[in-house]
Amino acid sequence: DAKTTQPPSMDCAEGRAANLPCNHSTISGNEYVYWYRQIHSQGPQYIIHGLKNNETNEMASLIITEDRKSSTLILPHATLRDTAVYYCIVRFDSGGYQKVTFGTGTKLQVIP
Amino acid sequence: GAVVSQHPSRVICKSGTSVKIECRSLDFQATTMFWYRQFPKQSLMLMATSNEGSKATYEQGVEKDKFLINHASLTLSTLTVTSAHPEDSSFYICSPTGATNEKLFFGSGTQLSVL
Numbered sequence: 406d407a408k409t410t411q412p413p414s415m416d417c418a419e420g421r422a423a424n425l426p427c428n429h430s431t432i433s434g435n436e437y438v439y440w441y442r443q444i445h446s447q448g449p450q451y452i453i454h455g456l457k458n459n460e461t462n463e464m465a466s467l468i469i470t471e472d473r474k475s476s477t478l479i480l481p482h483a484t485l486r487d488t489a490v491y492y493c494i495v496r497f498d499s500g501g502y503q504k505v506t507f508g509t510g511t512k513l514q515v516i517p
Numbered sequence: 518g519a520v521v522s523q524h525p526s527r528v529i530c531k532s533g534t535s536v537k538i539e540c541r542s543l544d545f546q547a548t549t550m551f552w553y554r555q556f557p558k559q560s561l562m563l564m565a566t567s568n569e570g571s572k573a574t575y576e577q578g579v580e581k582d583k584f585l586i587n588h589a590s591l592t593l594s595t596l597t598v599t600s601a602h603p604e605d606s607s608f609y610i611c612s613p614t615g616a617t618n619e620k621l622f623f624g625s626g627t628q629l630s631v632l
Contacts, residue, residue, distance in 0.1 A: 439621060448523070448610055448623035449561070492560065496621065503549050503614065505621065507561045 409493045409508035416514045417487075423480040425511050427493030430474040438469060439494040440478045442487075443510075449492060452478065483515045520544055523611050523624025530601055531632055538596045538627045540611030546591035547613030552584075555608040555626075567594060601631045 410428045417423040429438065437456050441449035453460055453467045455476075460467040466479040480487055493508040520543040530536050540550065548569050553561040565581075567573035567588040575581045583605075585597040594613065598605055611624040 441621070441623075446608065446626065446628060448521075448625045449621075451620050451622075454620070494621070503551075503566070505551060505563065505612070507553075507563075510560050 408506060409495055411491075411493050411508045411511045413509065414512040414514070416516055417480075417483045419485060419515050419517050420482055423478075423483040423487065423513055423515070425478040425480075425491050425493075425513065426475065427477070427508060428475045429493070429495055432473050432495055433497070434473075435497065435499060437496045437498070438467070438473075438476050439496055440465070440467065440491060441494060442489040442491045444489045452491075454496075483513075485515050485517065487513065488515045489513060521611070521613060521622045521624045523627060525627055526625060527628045527630075529630045529632065532602055533600055536598045536601055536629060538598075538609055538611070538629075540594050540596070540613060540624050542592050542613040542615070542622070545613075545615045547594070547615055548591065549614045550586075550588050550594040551612040551614070552586060552594075552596050553610045553612065555610060561610060564596075598629065601629070603631045605629065606631045 439454040440452040443449045453465050455467045468477045490510045490512050492510045495506045497504040522541040550567045552564045554564050555561045563576050564579045565573045565575045567586050569588050569591050573586040588594040608626050608628050610626045
């Protein structure tokens with residue numbers, strides 16, 4: 406099972422891009438990388454996920470290195486509402502068996 | 518997106534009592550249910566995984582006789598904390614997933630406080 410590591414906290418100026426790194430050096434070939442965020446005392450909110458290729462949606466971009474041992478979540482224009490804890494997650498899903506491993510999370514503080 | 522209903526959102530109970538937490542997937546069939554526990558300022562920790570109609574698989578260190586999981590249908594799973602003690606006070610989150618779900622869905626969580 407892959408284990409993910411993240412920096413415990415980061416600051417970002419409002420309007421600037423926030424780049425959140427994640428290491429998953431033991432990830433296997435069929436494990437996906439997911440990013441979620443959590444605001445205090447709520448359930449995690451989906452942001453984006455990918456396997457090998459870089460992904461982009463209306464919320465963020467996900468950059469996965471070619472060796473898949475690390476990834477970066479990019480919030481292109483951070484707002485105050487993006488202040489939250491961001492979790493990098495690895496998910497294994499095969500033949501009905503699933504395993505999900507949460508990272509330690511990065512507390513992102515967006516500063517006015 | 519899929520809707521997950523988890524309740525109660527908050528419960529306060531006396532030590533020694535049992536508390537049941539329900540988790541429903543409202544618009545998809547949850548073949549697998551993950552139950553997490555989260556202590557303040559920590560990440561989510563997986564407690565157990567259950568597949569519909571099967572016994573749950575518990576993570577190391579989680580007592581199966583204390584945290585009873587029932588996943589009898591594809592839309593409902595329950596977690597019962599039996600004989601709760603103050604150290605069981607935590608935020609509990611369910612995460613149902615179906616065979617075709619690309620995303621992981623999470624309940625809104627239950628804050629359990631044991632006095």
